Amino acid sequence: MNAPSAAPTTGSPPHAATRPGQGGSEFLPAVKNAALAALVMLGLSIPIIAFRTENSMANELILLPRWRVVAVLCLIVFAVRLLLNLGGIHIARRRSAKRREILVTRVEAPTTLGQRIFFYAAPVLLGVAIGYPLITTLVNGGLSESRYWIDLGILVLTYVMLGWGLNIVVGLAGLLDLGYVAFYAVGAYSYALLAITFGLSFWICLPVAGILAALWGIMLGFPVLRLRGDYLAIVTLAFGEIIRLVLINWVDLTNGGAGIASIPRVSFFGIPFTADEDGFAATFGLEFSTMHRIVFLYYLILVLALVTNIVTMRLRRLPVGRAWEALREDEIACRSLGINTTSTKLTAFAIGAMFGGFAGAFFAVRQGFISPESFNFLESAIILSIVVLGGMGSQMGVAIAATAMVAGPEMLRNLGFLSAVFGDGFDPNEYRLLLFGAAMVAMMVWRPRGLVSHRDPSIVLGERKAISGALVKEGHG
Amino acid sequence: MEVFVQQLVNGLTLGSIYGLIAIGYTMVFGIIGMVNFAHGDIFMLSAFIALIFFIFLTSWLGIGSIAIALLIVLVLAMILTSLWGWAVERIAYRPLRGSFRLAPLISAIGVSIFLSNFVQVVQGARNKSIPPMVNGGITLFEDNGYAVTLAYKQIIIMAATAVLLTIFWYVVQKTPLGRAQRACEQDRKMAALLGINVDRTISLTFVMGAALAAVAGTMYLLYYGVVSFSDGFVPGVKAFTAAVLGGIGSLPGAVLGGLIIGLVETLWSAYFSIEYKDVAAFSILAIVLIFMPSGILGRPEVEKV
Known part of the structure; x- marks a missing residue:
């Protein structure tokens, strides 16, 4: 080449x-x-x-x-x-x-300082994520004052979860999916419609949303099994757009572009977050605060994201996970070794889609309002760029990239001196997507393996060695 | 019947624009095997360049003749859009040769996001519209009080497509540059060994694609008179559909595919539902790729192990 x-x-x-x-x-x-x-x-x-x-x-x-x-x-x-x-x-x-x-040079790369940092980084970051609401409360001097920060945390974690979900399809199985947001949409609309039409609670709808999204993953995955690389990417993009256009135009079911409003809110396993006697605050003897719900949502998405992570890590050690990675490296070799590529690809699509569906249901319950405009191609591109920037296949990298990409522009907005430099009316948010695009190109040119470019081998014989990302042939299939 | 003929004319016009964009996709895919995802946004950018030059020529320099203004706009848009095409290839794609397979596609998506937001930042998010440049047309026939007209601008668009297709087809088939392109398409390493400057050939392919996108952009502006920063994405995907439908790598195939997509879209809007016209186009893309991956005029892809 x-x-x-x-x-x-x-x-x-x-x-x-x-x-x-x-x-x-x-x-x-x-x-x-x-x-x-x-x-x-x-x-x-x-x-x-x-x-x-x-x-x-x-x-x-x-x-x-x-x-x-x-x-x-x-x-x-x-x-x-x-x-x-x-x-x-x-x-x-x-x-x-x-x-x-x-x-x-040989494959054996010594453990570098960077890798040792990452070894300790995971538990530290997890600790920070768990203690985050407490930290912001202490820093801002009150629960209500830190609402903005907790909301931001929820947003970041949503993207972390979406990134981890897409990572299964792109990072592990090497199938470039440009229509991931379709499953996010399926999850969100499933919850909204089930909750409003049948009055089902969030805790019943959450698994249902995941299952429905997984079914859609199989339905969309089935016809595209023969396609590879660029063609697969474009067809998934087309499917994503078709779903969005149907959501806009099927007004009877989805209320069209106006969206669905007043979606029921989340409850604490059946106890609603209201001020009355059956409410969360009264039941636990606390003073009522709207922040209880926000903090609960924060921990809900944290748990959902961690579940995604743990499931992915476990799946990588199962035969199906190893088949995914083998498929990513060389599809023809896979077929000649007797791996059923059809079911391997479909499970990747279905499991990735399922987590997208969970995230969608969470999105709907948090926002209380959804419309097709939340699920456009740009959203897919942002999730994909998170996976790419994080280094396809690296869980930690995805988390870091999601934090940088989502929280970064928000941080920029708060920096006062920027508007002093660039003049009044300077809004960094305007340049957010511009930077996203430029970052994707720069990443491909300078560090095509992403921010975290080393891999832990999924399976080892004897001693565990780190593999440089440069030796992993991602996304070949 | 009258409605049908009128829709046929409109569909062929729209299809010509898609065909011009599709040639850029098909040439780039043919030579380096990547989907130049940013091509739709290059098209949108060229429409903006044409828009600004048109206003500049008519209101600042006061050129009265629309024909001369249009010609100058077309030439300037082609030159400057070619420069963009060259720069994009140089910055975002050339360093990735020899990288893993999805790298150029991801980079192209990055360029696409960058370009559309770049235009949004520098030109604003509102639709930009100009008064119609070319008015009038020929009435083909009249029946039951419904006149079927062929507007002058439709004639210009179709004629421009036909002329450009002939020129580019000639370039690819008969000139040393075209030979070099086809050689690179077959085996890049071998072509390099035989003394072909592969990098330059690929650059020129991008330049040619961008120049054609500029013609399409100018024609789009001429036809609709309005352009916005988000106008690159959907025409881009439809033009890619056209390239796939016609058989990727084939120039006449790209225009043929474009015409078919244009016809399907207009007839679908006229007889079924206008809301689902994009769904129809996207469905064609999926169906063609799944059941007929080599397209109408393309060669079947041989899988080398």
Whole structure:
């Protein structure tokens, strides 16, 4: 596959600067190359950044020139490119030397410091997650004051759970699913419709939602079994969109784009969180507070996420889990060794979908309102990017990535000095998805194995050794 | 009957636009075997570039003749969108050659999210509309008081598609560049050994795809007169459907697939339900991929072990 190394690299400026023959003056070519990059940036900015279209008073589009922004961007590109060219030469050399080394060195990688940190990180992070409501209460000086933080924690954990669910399909079985949000939607609508139509409680609906989502997983998984790689991704994307469009247009059942409101709230195993005598507060002799429900929701999603994690970890040690990972590495080898690829793929789809369904039911009970717009393709892409950034197949990486991707932009919003720098009305949330997209590309270019790129082998003979992620051939099937 | 003929005309126009986008998908998939997920957003971006140039030419420079303005807009949009296509390939796809199989697709999804939100940030989230550029048309025939018309803009779109398909088909079939492309499609390593600059050939493929997307974007703006930052996704998926339906890797197949998708979509909206027209298009994608993966004009894929 490494055709570029065989091909002559003419016309590719960064290589020109690193060619050994030109050793003496590396500065001039570097400047030239940086100027070229700035010129490309200028070309890219015309006219899409240089002119902003606005509706005038007469409701006609007018152009507002913004050449200052373009100039700043071009300068930034020039500076960054120049620094990369001057400092990057050595990095590039070291890297290519390292790459050659990888071809000859053995598989046994010593346990690095990073891996030892991750060994202790899991229990520490779990402790933080369990104590989180207490911590925020102490920091903010009251339960009600910390509502925002606990809500944020719930949001992060929801994405952690979705990431772990999708990780089964993408990280373990190597099937790229771009329509995962469909199962999330199935779970949410299952709970909402069952609870409103039949008056069933959340605790009955939760497993039902999971089972329904799993059935949908099998139904959607069945026709696409023969497809691989890119084709599979696109078809799952199409299925996800079809489900969303049906939710919008089947108004009789789903109330269409208006969504379903006033979904029954969660109860403490049958005891409602209300202020009256049968309520949670009165039963346990506490003073009534709306925060009880929020804290309960926090622990509910924490338990659901941990269940997802534990089930995944156990499944990896079962024959089916090993079959998933074998399928990811090489489907043809799997088939020739007698693994039933059909049932292996379907179980991956079904189990991944089931956890998506659980998360969906939780989403519905927390929000109290759902509409098809919550389940668009972007949501799928965000969950996928969490799995990808976390390093496909790594549970810890997914958790870290979910925290970074969901809580990160929220943190940015709270930083006052940003609006001082960029002017008033600066909303980092606007740039959130822009950063998501850029992060996905950057991740693939620099660290295609994700933030946590080492793997613990699922099964070992004798001594346990860590495997570098570079040796795992993810997503081949 | 009149309604049917009118829908046929509309469907072929829409299908021409899909076909132009589909050529970009089919060429890229043919040469490096990846779904360029960002292609739909390149199309949307080109529509914005065309929009801004059109306003610039008509209201700032005061060019009166729509035909000249349209021609300049088309050329400028093609050049600048090609630059975007080149930059995307250089930054997001080229470093990934030789990486694991899903890496380019994930990177492409990242580019897609980046581009649509980039346009949202720099141009705002509202729909941008311009007054119709080309008015009028030819009445084909009139019956029961229902006139079947072929608008001038529909003629422009169909003619542009036909001309561009011929030019690009000629380039791929008869020129050294096309030969290099087909060589890379068959065996990249062998092509490199025989002295073909593989990186340059792939770059040029992206540039050609982006240029065609720019034509599609300009035509889209000409036809609908309105564009928004989220307009890349659905046409992109439909154009990909067209490429798959026509047989991936085949240029005439892409346009044929585009025309079929356009016809299905308009006829479905006219006779069944307009709400489910996207469902129809997406279902075609799933059905074709499952039952007829090599498409109408494509070659069956041989599985090498």
